[in-house]
Amino acid sequence: MKRLLPFILLSWFSLVSANTFASQFNVFLFTKTTEWHHKSINAGVTALEEMAKLHHFTLEWHEDATLINDKNLERFDAVIFLSTTGDVMNESQQKSLQKFVRAGKGFVGIHSASDTEKNWPWFEKLVGRKFKIHPVIQTAKLSNLAPNFPGLENVAEVQWWTDEWYDFVPNEPAGQDNLRYLLSVDEDSYNTKSDWGNLKGDGMGEFHPISWFQNFEGGRSFYTALGHLPATYKTKQFQDHIYGGIFWAATGKGLD
Numbered sequence: 153m154k155r156l157l158p159f160i161l162l163s164w165f166s167l168v169s170a171n172t173f174a175s176q177f178n179v180f181l182f183t184k185t186t187e188w189h190h191k192s193i194n195a196g197v198t199a200l201e202e203m204a205k206l207h208h209f210t211l212e213w214h215e216d217a218t219l220i221n222d223k224n225l226e227r228f229d230a231v232i233f234l235s236t237t238g239d240v241m242n243e244s245q246q247k248s249l250q251k252f253v254r255a256g257k258g259f260v261g262i263h264s265a266s267d268t269e270k271n272w273p274w275f276e277k278l279v280g281r282k283f284k285i286h287p288v289i290q291t292a293k294l295s296n297l298a299p300n301f302p303g304l305e306n307v308a309e310v311q312w313w314t315d316e317w318y319d320f321v322p323n324e325p326a327g328q329d330n331l332r333y334l335l336s337v338d339e340d341s342y343n344t345k346s347d348w349g350n351l352k353g354d355g356m357g358e359f360h361p362i363s364w365f366q367n368f369e370g371g372r373s374f375y376t377a378l379g380h381l382p383a384t385y386k387t388k389q390f391q392d393h394i395y396g397g398i399f400w401a402a403t404g405k406g407l408d
Contacts, residue, residue: 177229177402186238195382220245230258230402233265253371258401263379281320285353292342302406303396316380335363
C-alpha cells in the first residue's frame, strides 16, 4: 500500500489539476481566403491567441476547411471566421457548420466574414448581412448602441474610430429583424461615396450598422465589421469588443 500511495496521490492531483485548470470553452479559428486576403489576419490571430491566454479558453487556428466536419467540430463551443473571403467550404463542410450552429453552438464573424460564401443564403442569414462595397479608410463617429453587451461596457457612447466602413446589401436576408445591433457609424462624419468602376456606393442611409448579434436556429451569432487595420487588433477597446462577442457566442452568457 505504501508503494501505491505516491501513485494514488499523483493520480488524484492530476485529476484535480485538470478540473481546476480546464479551459472555460474551446474555439475553432478559421482564416481561409479565396479572394481578397487581408494583411490584418496575422495581427488578428496573434491578438486572439493572447486573448485566449488572458481569458483562459482554448483556441485552434486553421485554414484547412476539411477540419470543418461533424467529428472535429464536436470539440468546440464556437467558430470564428476571421476576415475570410470567397467560397471557402464545399457542400459537406457547409452542412457540418449548419449542424454545429443548430446544435446550440456559437459563430463569430469578423470584418470580411460578411464577404464570404456570398452565394449561400444560409450563411448570409447566419452572419446577418452581406458586404457590398466600402469607401477609402477614414476616421468616423462610431456609436455604442448596447453598452450592456459584453465587451462594450467601457466603450464611449460616441467616439472617433478609423476603419474601413462597409456598406451592406439592403433588405437581405428576410428576417434581419432578428438582429440586435451593437455599433453603428454616423454617415455625416465621413465621405460615404465609393467608386469601383462597375460598382458604386453611397452609404446606407440614416442607420448604418457595424456590429450586431442574434440567436439563430438554436445557436448564437455575433458579427463586427471592424478590424481592417492590423493595428486595430492591438487596442484594448477592440480586443474587449471581440472577446465579448466570443464569450457570448460560446457560452450564451453576459446578457443577464
